[in-house]
Amino acid sequence: MSSASPLLRLRAVSKSFTLDTGRFRALDEIDLDLAEHEIVALIGPSGCGKSTLLRAIAGLERPDSGTIRIAGHEITRAGQESAMVFQDHRLLPWLTVRGNVELALEPLGLPAAERSRRARDYIALVGLADFAESFPRQLSGGMAQRAAIARALAVETRIVLMDEPFGALDSLLRARLQEELLKIWQRHRVSILIVTHDIEEAIYLADRIVVMQPDPGHIHEVVTVDLPRPRLRESAAFSALRGRLLHGLSVEPEPAEHLPTTLEPVA
């Protein structure tokens, strides 16, 4: 950590929703820090509040109580201090890759030349230089997700929030994009908070893994991933951590090689 106070600081963040059946507590007194240039993964069973937490940090959802600060500023509205990547790329279909990235830069009030320079740089960074003038329908799923990552990075916020960014991709492509994301992260001092259902993805990427549990949504444990990068998924230390996390999630590891690595809702 390069400074005494964390870049992101959540204290006692709670959020309830009103349902027909009464009030439902999606987040209960969440305390969480994210340091500069840290990657933290949020895992936990479906409905434990991971997306709600991310949305609150993004300013898309107001907590009922508690504080969320980024670089000391309290988050009170959307788009302050962080950028978001969703599972579906959410690119506008009538704009090219370049158009989508430039549009995200419009609120920053940059001169047009700077806006197009930034868009070009970040599109190149994610390996899409040759597709800057392509429309989303002309891209594969992985390429579209890369474009969404370029759009989030181009805003140059210090925090990027990712909600299952690779969840819709096949496992080979997912592994490749995880690797690419780490390379980008190593070159840019961005901090990443990523929600995933994939325990391997969490171990591969994160410095710390926050395990959440539902009813009400709370932090069950925080596990530091003390493995040097690049991490080898087949190493004993990696498997040991996977077993420990599965245990923390109350999912028994299977005995054979076919260890589950995704968390499906428990029926």
Ligand SMILES: Nc1ncnc2c1ncn2[C@@H]1O[C@H](COP(=O)(O)OP(=O)(O)OP(=O)(O)O)[C@@H](O)[C@H]1O
């Ligand atoms: N706007 C809303 N109105 C009512 N209930 C909501 C709302 N948003 C979320 N919830 C409820 O809050 C709980 C937590 O939802 P959330 O999407 O944050 O969980 P999650 O851990 O991200 O789940 P998943 O892994 O399935 O995406 C769920 O029970 C959900 O139904």
